[in-house]
Amino acid sequence: EPEVTQTPSHQVTQMGQEVILRCVPISNHLYFYWYRQILGQKVEFLVSFYNNEISEKSEIFDDQFSVERPDGSNFTLKIRSTKLEDSAMYFCASSEGPIYSNQPQHFGDGTRLSIL
Amino acid sequence: SQQGEEDPQALSIQEGENATMNCSYKTSINNLQWYRQNSGRGLVHLILIRSNEREKHSGRLRVTLDTSKKSSSLLITASRAADTASYFCANGGTSYGKLTFGQGTILTVHP
Numbered sequence: 001e002p003e004v005t006q007t008p009s010h011q012v013t014q015m016g017q018e019v020i021l022r023c024v025p026i027s028n029h030l031y032f033y034w035y036r037q038i039l040g041q042k043v044e045f046l047v048s049f050y051n052n053e054i055s056e057k058s059e060i061f062d063d064q065f066s067v068e069r070p071d072g073s074n075f076t077l078k079i080r081s082t083k084l085e086d087s088a089m090y091f092c093a094s095s096e097g098p099i100y101s102n103q104p105q106h107f108g109d110g111t112r113l114s115i116l
Numbered sequence: 117s118q119q120g121e122e123d124p125q126a127l128s129i130q131e132g133e134n135a136t137m138n139c140s141y142k143t144s145i146n147n148l149q150w151y152r153q154n155s156g157r158g159l160v161h162l163i164l165i166r167s168n169e170r171e172k173h174s175g176r177l178r179v180t181l182d183t184s185k186k187s188s189s190l191l192i193t194a195s196r197a198a199d200t201a202s203y204f205c206a207n208g209g210t211s212y213g214k215l216t217f218g219q220g221t222i223l224t225v226h227p
Contacts, residue, residue: 004158033213042220043159043204048213056212091158099208100146102166105215107151109158 002026004108006092012114013082021077021111023092032075033093033105034067036060043091049075050098079113087115122205122218130226135192137221139205140185146210148181148188153202153220162190162203197227 005024013019025032034046047057049067066078075094079086089110097103122139129135141148147166151159165172165181165188172179178191192199202222206215 031213035215043206043217045214045216050213056214058214093159095213098212099215100210100212102147102164104149104161104164105213106161107159
């Protein structure tokens with residue numbers, strides 16, 4: 001069964017550095033998402049992306065964050081000037097259609113980001 | 117309280133027993149989705165129930181939806197040790213792509 005793949009599985013970075021988290025969504029999916037889960041907390045929505053532009057974003061997704069689809073297969077999340085509180089598991093997801101079309105979102109295994 | 121609240125927060129049962137988890141939400145929805153998360157792993161989509169459906173089955177899973185009470189339940193029948201995981205409900209309200217997750221139910225199935 002096709003799946004969403006994320007790399008790396010674990011990223012350790014010094015505070016203030018920039019990180020890029022990478023995702024390969026399911027090939028026929030057109031809608032892409034990033035979520036994060038701080039240890040012991042709920043999964044939180046960050047951003048949705050369709051047709052090469054952000055369609056929706058949360059209050060968390062400020063100027064420190066950006067997303068890009070650099071080619072036909074990858075979807076990336078860039079975090080600039082990382083802070084300790086950015087430490088979390090970051091999940092990429094993709095779907096064939098938006099929520100209101102009753103298409104489920106499929107998630108990758110996540111990237112554990114640790115900021116030192 | 118927040119959207120997507122599950123209860124109980126933790127459930128411990130013996131293999132072969134049934135497990136029932138409940139979820140409440142606050143807004144109108146197009147659908148409700150249930151996910152499983154094994155420790156340290158990603159979210160696995162289990163089942164999606166549309167707002168005009170009342171019950172849906174998938175293998176040993178049965179999901180119900182009561183839109184008048186803004187609640188849903190997930191029943192796992194004849195549980196197995198491999199069902200040990202956290203289970204989350206998620207709803208998108210009527211939004212485009214944002215899923216709102218609950219805190220989840222930690223299910224432990226003892227062999």
